Amino acid sequence: MDVVLEPTWKTALTPIFQSDAFVKLTEFVKQEYQQHQVFPAGKQIFSAFWHCPLPEVKVVILGQDPYHGVGQANGLAFSVAAGVPFPPSLLNIFKELKTDLGIPMPANGDLSRWASQGVFLLNATLTVRSNLAGSHQNQGWEYFTDEVFQTLSREREKLVLVLWGAFAHKKEALIDSDKHFILKAPHPSPLAAHRGFWGCKHFSQANDYLASTGQTPISW
Numbered sequence: 001m002d003v004v005l006e007p008t009w010k011t012a013l014t015p016i017f018q019s020d021a022f023v024k025l026t027e028f029v030k031q032e033y034q035q036h037q038v039f040p041a042g043k044q045i046f047s048a049f050w051h052c053p054l055p056e057v058k059v060v061i062l063g064q065d066p067y068h069g070v071g072q073a074n075g076l077a078f079s080v081a082a083g084v085p086f087p088p089s090l091l092n093i094f095k096e097l098k099t100d101l102g103i104p105m106p107a108n109g110d111l112s113r114w115a116s117q118g119v120f121l122l123n124a125t126l127t128v129r130s131n132l133a134g135s136h137q138n139q140g141w142e143y144f145t146d147e148v149f150q151t152l153s154r155e156r157e158k159l160v161l162v163l164w165g166a167f168a169h170k171k172e173a174l175i176d177s178d179k180h181f182i183l184k185a186p187h188p189s190p191l192a193a194h195r196g197f198w199g200c201k202h203f204s205q206a207n208d209y210l211a212s213t214g215q216t217p218i219s220w
Contacts, residue, residue: 005046008054012155016147025140029127037130039066040073047075048122051115058118058215059160059206060152062168065125068133077121079111092188092197097220100201117218122148124167149174156180158213160206164188164197181209 003010003017016022029045032038040047063077067087072080078090086094086109097103115121124145129135149171152159159180163169165187172182185200186192207217 003046006049006053009049012054012151013147016144021140021143025144028139029136032127032129032136037070038127038136039068039070039130040075040127044073044075045126048077048115048120051076051112052118052120054151054155056118057120057152057156057159058210059162059218060120060122060149061162062164062171063121063123064165064167065123065134065137066128068128068131068135070130073128074110075126076111076115077123079121080109082108082110084109088190089188092190092193096188096193096198096200097203099199100203101220103220114218114220117216119218120152124171146171146174153180158209158215160209162202162206165192181206 066073
């Protein structure tokens with residue numbers, strides 16, 4: 001089926017879009033948007049891909065599913081639009097960033113400034129029903145985003161893969177660790193951050209790796 005997507009990603013993922021599994025997923029998502037309040041807005045579902053073309057990806061940060069509160073999800077994992085209060089996980093990310101690199105708390109939580117530098121902010125599930133966390137899991141999104149991960153591993157070299165939490169850690173098996181740099185820590189949520197997210201220094205480690213492989217570090 002025809003999907004409107006950033007051209008480099010569309011070319012790479014065309015076989016997936018033609019699969020029966022993706023057609024079934026699309027039917028489910030369309031029905032959900034028709035019958036329920038679903039986030040993010042339909043035009044933002046593939047925002048991560050539009051902001052970060054495949055040849056420009058340098059760092060991948062994987063989320064689980066979009067924020068399920070009104071006005072929060074914007075299609076980039078962990079990100080919220082300017083003016084929206086920081087969700088707890090994003091607040092903890094910014095706190096770790098300050099501890100790690102001394103970067104002060106930003107004015108807003110819009111992470112498109114990261115995405116434009118090659119940080120691919122992907123949720124494993126790209127949609128969610130309002131106020132119902134995990135409601136679109138096990139409907140086919142995971143199949144799609146697993147294929148995205150494998151495409152990144154196969155088509156690119158010297159990526160930094162940032163995996164926070166047990167759910168994200170499972171994706172390590174999809175990545176060729178001989179070609180890429182994998183960083184793992186507990187999730188930044190208030191329930192888990194104290195188990196090792198604090199002090200993980202993933203932002204500085206990512207930049208050190210990028211610099212050591214001749215790539216421009218991220219201005220976090």
